Amino acid sequence: MTTFIPTRAAALARLAEFLPNAGSHYANERNSDLGPTQRDNVSLLSPAVRHRLITEDEIVRAVLGSHSFQAAEKFIQEVCWRTYWKGWLELRPKVWRDYQSQLEDLIGKISEGSGLDRPFRKRYQAAVDGHTGIACFDAWTQELRSTGYLHNHTRMWFASIWIFTLNLPWQLGADFFHRHLLDGDPASNTLSWRWVAGLQTQGKHYLARAENIQQYTAERWSPKGQLKEDASPLPADAIPAAGKLGELPLPNARKRTALWLHEDDLCAESWPAVDGLDVVAIAGDVSPASRSWLPVSDSVIAYSEAALADGLGRAGAHYRQPAQRVLTADRQRWLAEHGIEQVVTAHASVGPAAGALGLLTRDLRARGISLVQLRRAWDTAFWPHADRGFFQLREQIRPVLAGLRIS
């Protein structure tokens, strides 16, 4: 059974275990979903990467230590899909803001007494409860709720059935995933749902077909006659032009500095530009409940909080400083206790963690304390190539890896 342990040690162990399969085995077998007990064809690293208990950089380095680039190209490309989606949204934050406001509106509408037609509410409830009568879809709903994970191909089928067969708004489906996936990520999740719907690549959508499901699930499922296999893509709005990545200021080496961890990067030991700083304390907080206006699953909250505890423990040991979770109510006391003049944190990309950092920045500024965000070299090197389609970024993978000295 798929289990996810929210520690860096477990992520490194899983990476080591998966490495032999990251070459041709992955390239040939990755599309099959043989069920939660048979997952050796994929890495299962996504919850750990999403929280950066382990980084894309070290995954690709390890893979290239065991395989040639050609053999591991497919796996490296998939890691770079994550990077592409993150960069794409970073360059177009309006897409996230629009999604959030459409979602808030829709959540208002599915609440009782909203006046929205009853069949729509019933369809939504049946989908999230796993009572649609489409056996594979209902089983995947239960799997998502119980494990916090779905295979990539299954996520595609699920999203397609949600949008085109059940005729439900993609935004509510993306929200359902975001509330239940341990790897729930504002960029990968929102943009993948948009891609399935036909909003990312205009006129191109993803249609789940019974035959394809039967083939790639080793005939565990066969929803013949139950799926709408000839639907058109959703009508797409124009995509905003890509902005530019902003420069981030460097921290001041003369100030008493605290490191602040959040759910987008829990590996402070490898943050850039920290060596040479006067680090006097370490703290952090996560805000998984702010993924949605609706309840976020207990497993997502537990994973995120335990991952933070792991990140704080490691950072404390590495920098030999006290490390603790600090809630908003205790922040003033903590800042004063350590005489903190500057807070340094990892860059949070568009999404809930960036929202929480925005609030933290305002609070600190009011106390005369600066907050400095550090962007990892991986993101700085790759994200500018996310201004167009994935193909353009894919062409840059080798030169960018060479520039990062990853071979």
Ligand SMILES: Cc1cc2nc3c(=O)[nH]c(=O)nc-3n(C[C@H](O)[C@H](O)[C@H](O)COP(=O)(O)OP(=O)(O)OC[C@H]3O[C@@H](n4cnc5c(N)ncnc54)[C@H](O)[C@@H]3O)c2cc1C
């Ligand atoms: C509708 C939909 C929603 C999704 N939501 C999320 C999400 O919220 N968070 C998330 O991390 N991924 C999301 N994905 C992408 C992908 O399904 C998962 O990253 C992958 O299934 C994770 O399993 P793994 O770690 O075993 O992947 P592997 O196949 O072992 O890939 C290795 C790593 O590459 C990255 N990756 C692989 N495939 C993709 C992809 N298609 N897009 C982006 N990154 C990828 C992940 O970080 C993954 O851990 C979504 C895909 C779809 C179709």
